[in-house]
Amino acid sequence: MQKSAWLPAVLAPLVVAGAVAAPVIANAAADPVAGKDPSAADVIASVAQSRDAQYSGRLSQTSDLGLPELPSGAGGSSVQGDASDVLGLLTAPHTARVYVDGPDKQRVQLTQQLAEQDVVRNGDDVWTWDSKQRTAVHVTLPAHGDAPAAGTTTPADVARRAIDAITPSTTVSKPTAVRVAGHDAWQVTLTPKSDDTMVGSVRLAVDQQTGLPLRATVLAAGSADPAFQVGFTSLDYGAPAARLFDFTPPSGAEVTTKDLSDADHGGHASHGDGTAADRGTPTVTGSGWDTVVELPAGSVDRSALQGDADASGLLDQLTKPVDGGRAVQTKLVSVYLTDDGRVFAGAVPVSTLVAAAK
Known part of the structure; x- marks a missing residue:
């Protein structure tokens, strides 16, 4: 990617x-x-x-x-x-x-x-x-x-x-x-x-x-x-x-x-035990339709979407300021970008993601 x-x-x-x-x-x-x-x-x-x-x-x-x-x-x-x-x-x-x-x-x-x-x-x-x-x-x-x-x-x-x-x-x-x-x-x-x-x-x-x-x-x-x-x-x-x-x-x-032939395929995202973040893998909290996925700081490069002098900045077009960061909410899923670099996502309102980040 x-x-x-x-x-x-x-x-x-x-x-x-x-x-x-x-x-x-x-x-x-x-x-x-x-x-x-x-x-x-x-x-x-x-x-x-x-x-x-x-x-x-x-x-x-x-x-x-x-x-x-x-x-x-x-x-x-x-x-x-x-x-x-x-x-x-x-x-x-x-x-x-x-x-x-x-x-x-x-x-x-x-x-x-x-x-x-x-x-x-x-x-x-x-x-x-x-x-x-x-x-x-x-x-x-x-x-x-x-x-x-x-x-x-x-x-x-x-x-x-x-x-x-x-x-x-x-x-x-x-x-x-x-x-x-x-x-x-x-x-x-x-x-x-x-x-x-x-x-x-x-x-x-x-x-x-x-x-x-x-x-x-x-x-x-x-x-x-x-x-x-x-x-x-x-x-x-x-x-x-x-x-x-x-x-x-x-x-x-x-x-x-x-x-990736030698990669460990035995496990995927952590379920909130804190160990996945150390490896840069997602952490999952909640269950079913209310699941929230967290990507630890450093997993993605949000500066890449800030745009240059000739660009309008895709990050600003897609997201709006919220408490502690920026977020986008579609009809089905929300993504919350915290000021400290973490990313939260799920099929829940932005307010739920903000609460999960605290």
């Missing part, structure tokens, strides 16, 4: 991961849910079987988060431009091609105006490519490691982070039949019981035959219109061509290599 784009990069995963405020689902085997009247538990459990799915498809992502509209590359400086490009992925609709051959082979192609971004995973090798910057990053993952996030989000990304919040913090509706991208699906609605979260509900449409999440819609509390939605507009099952998972950087590209 480039430090110049840290604020939008903090927002991006939280919109879909922090916004639904739940750990990754612990999958269990399940049978298909086609041809019967399934329970919500049946539909939720069927998501597990889609991890080995093979398919190609096109995704459409839209959002209405209440963020200021900044055009891609706005600001006149490379720092401002990089951050605005990332922010544009949150504020502007876009489409992506997705190719998946089981859990260890994926390719996501995000095409923008005169540019393309790719994330290609083939086993433990992951390549990211930005044609605009002509930069490539090669990452060697640890065993069972997750690939870096692509420029877009899949319905499965949202589903697997929402489902584990079902009990006791969530009410789940009875499934209803819908069609998405030409496929029959069961749709369930997850509604938080918490009064503190800004998330009103999450709707998941799951393929009746395969358990693959086909569409995910997140509504803000008190709103009937989606704040975030991602779903397939076309989807074909079957193994994609093997060549799609091979990547060679073009001649002249700037290539960065990161070997």
